[in-house]
Amino acid sequence: xxxxxYRYKILKLVQEKPEISQRExxxxxxxxxxxxxxxxxxxxxxGLLKVSNFRNSQNKLAYMYxxxxxxxxxxxxxxxxFLKYKMQEYENLQAEIEELRRAAEESVEKEVE
Amino acid sequence: xxxxxYRYKILKLVQEKPEISQRExxxxxxxxxxxxxxxxxxxxxxGLLKVSNFRNSQNKLAYMYxxxxxxxxxxxxxxxxFLKYKMQEYENLQAEIEELRRAAEESVEKEVE
DNA sequence: AAACTGCGTTCACTATTTGAACGCATGATG
DNA sequence: CATCATGCGTTCAAATAGTGAACGCAGTTT
Numbered sequence: 001x002x003x004x005x006y007r008y009k010i011l012k013l014v015q016e017k018p019e020i021s022q023r024e025x026x027x028x029x030x031x032x033x034x035x036x037x038x039x040x041x042x043x044x045x046x047g048l049l050k051v052s053n054f055r056n057s058q059n060k061l062a063y064m065y066x067x068x069x070x071x072x073x074x075x076x077x078x079x080x081x082f083l084k085y086k087m088q089e090y091e092n093l094q095a096e097i098e099e100l101r102r103a104a105e106e107s108v109e110k111e112v113e
Numbered sequence: 114x115x116x117x118x119y120r121y122k123i124l125k126l127v128q129e130k131p132e133i134s135q136r137e138x139x140x141x142x143x144x145x146x147x148x149x150x151x152x153x154x155x156x157x158x159x160g161l162l163k164v165s166n167f168r169n170s171q172n173k174l175a176y177m178y179x180x181x182x183x184x185x186x187x188x189x190x191x192x193x194x195f196l197k198y199k200m201q202e203y204e205n206l207q208a209e210i211e212e213l214r215r216a217a218e219e220s221v222e223k224e225v226e
Numbered sequence: 227a228a229a230c231t232g233c234g235t236t237c238a239c240t241a242t243t244t245g246a247a248c249g250c251a252t253g254a255t256g
Numbered sequence: 257c258a259t260c261a262t263g264c265g266t267t268c269a270a271a272t273a274g275t276g277a278a279c280g281c282a283g284t285t286t
Binding site: 114145148 | 241243244245249
């Protein structure tokens with residue numbers, strides 16, 4: 001599944017290092033090579049990334065992923081959306097931790113009895 | 114998969130309402146009936162819950178899930194473990210949001226150019 | 227020329243989750 | 257009494273998601 005999380009992270013990593021390999025990307029993302037390939041392809045399909053070739057330091061032909069103009073433009077929106085999502089998650093977590101704290105205290109109190 | 118998250122949540126919900134049905138539980142947990150059944154069975158298997166019968170208001174035979182002494186005892190530990198996990202998650206999220214904020218600002222700045 | 231390296235790609239396999247369908251027990255209805 | 261309706265736990269085929277070994281290719285090294 002290609003979620004905003006991976007859209008954001010891949011665009012970010014690719015922007016920082018266009019000559020990154022799928023294996024490096026997979027490691028950085030903490031997901032498998034197969035899923036990385038799938039997500040990357042998804043971003044190319046919707047026109048946010050394009051694949052290009054270049055010669056690396058050893059004059060070896062290699063791939064390079066580049067953000068398209070659309071990719072550059074939409075990255076902000078994706079980032080904002082992901083940020084919003086994360087902040088909501090954060091808020092929920094805060095409430096949950098508060099509740100867990102109460103639950104934990106209660107349990108300990110009962111043990112003392 | 115039976116994680117601390119569901120161990121904690123199920124023990125909590127069952128303690129609050131032992132006569133809860135698996136369908137109610139599933140809805141409260143936000144997961145499917147099948148998974149709920151699987152998790153519940155897991156808790157019974159390891160001896161944290163036991164199944165009992167009772168007569169409900171319409172004198173209808175129904176199930177009731179009860180925490181065993183072991184369940185009561187271990188619930189605190191599970192809660193603590195889950196709390197610790199959640200707090201770590203919270204911290205990570207905080208860092209991630211901070212980074213997203215920087216990334217978002219940067220994007221917006223570039224748009225202004 | 228043969229072996230080696232590192233790349234993207236593929237896909238059979240495993241893991242996880244879902245929810246429709248079933249059998250059973252009870253209450254309600256004719 | 258017989259039938260239907262309701263609600264329960266249980267099951268499991270199907271859907272969905274994710275993995276990583278294996279492959280073909282291209283360039284480099286021996």
